[in-house]
Amino acid sequence: AQSVTQPDIHITVSEGASLELRCNYSYGATPYLFWYVQSPGQGLQLLLKYFSGDTLVQGIKGFEAEFKRSQSSFNLRKPSVHWSDAAEYFCAVVMDSSYKLIFGSGTRLLVRP
Amino acid sequence: DAGITQSPRHKVTETGTPVTLRCHQTENHRYMYWYRQDPGHGLRLIHYSYGVKDTDKGEVSDGYSVSRSKTEDFLLTLESATSSQTSVYFCAISPVEGAGELFFGEGSRLTVL
Secondary structure, three states, X not given: OOEEEOOOOEEEEEOOOOEEEOOEEEOOOOOEEEEEEEOOOOOEEEEEEEOOOOOEEEOHHHOEEEEEHHHOEEEXXXXXXXXXXXXXXXXXXXXXXXXXXXXXXXXXXXXXX | OOOEEEEOOEEEEOOOOOEEEEEEEOOOOOEEXXXXXXXXXXXXXXXEEEEOOEEEEOOOOOOEEEEEXXXXXXEEEEOOOOHHHOEEEEEEEEOOOOXXXXXXXXXEEEEEO
16 A cells, blocks of 8 residues: 655754654655645645655755655755754655645654754 | 635534534635644545535545635535544645645644534
8 A cells, every 4th residue: 555654753853963854655656755844833834845856855944855766765854953943744745646645644853952 | 925724723612513614725726635634643635626616535534525616715514523523624725736835724723522
């Protein structure tokens, strides 16, 4: 079955440290891939997306993500985390011609001062 | 910010009562979506619309109906609310299907007692 997995429910990092949030999908072909961020009490905002081409994509707020076909992964990274990055992050994919967006269960990022 | 307004933002109701949530957009986007967000499940698609009077089911559509009589309004109705429908409901809009960015409203928190 098609699925999106974010294996980490919570991640805590110190301010200034690097960050990597994991996302894996189960699908026979290359999906469209997205990362969204949700600040407390807010809706979701798109950070970045991948459709094709260069497997390293840049997004807003200094985030980047790398698509690895061999690992069916689309991990989100940031070299230096700021306290304002504390939020919940969702990986999402479009995996077939229905064009429906399937979300992972989310990873909550906590930032230590 | 995308012009999306959800109403009501908070509602408490009793089991068995009907509830309607409204999503209003000022962007004239063709595609509109209703998601529910629950801990551990991320966002799950309830229903979506690809034009006036054109709607389709998502992955968790049981117990919900929708209507779209105007481009700008997408209504979600719980015919007879149950406690399992306690959730945060998000409306999203998009100018294109699948490959485009979704713009989210701020959510409607529904509690069914």
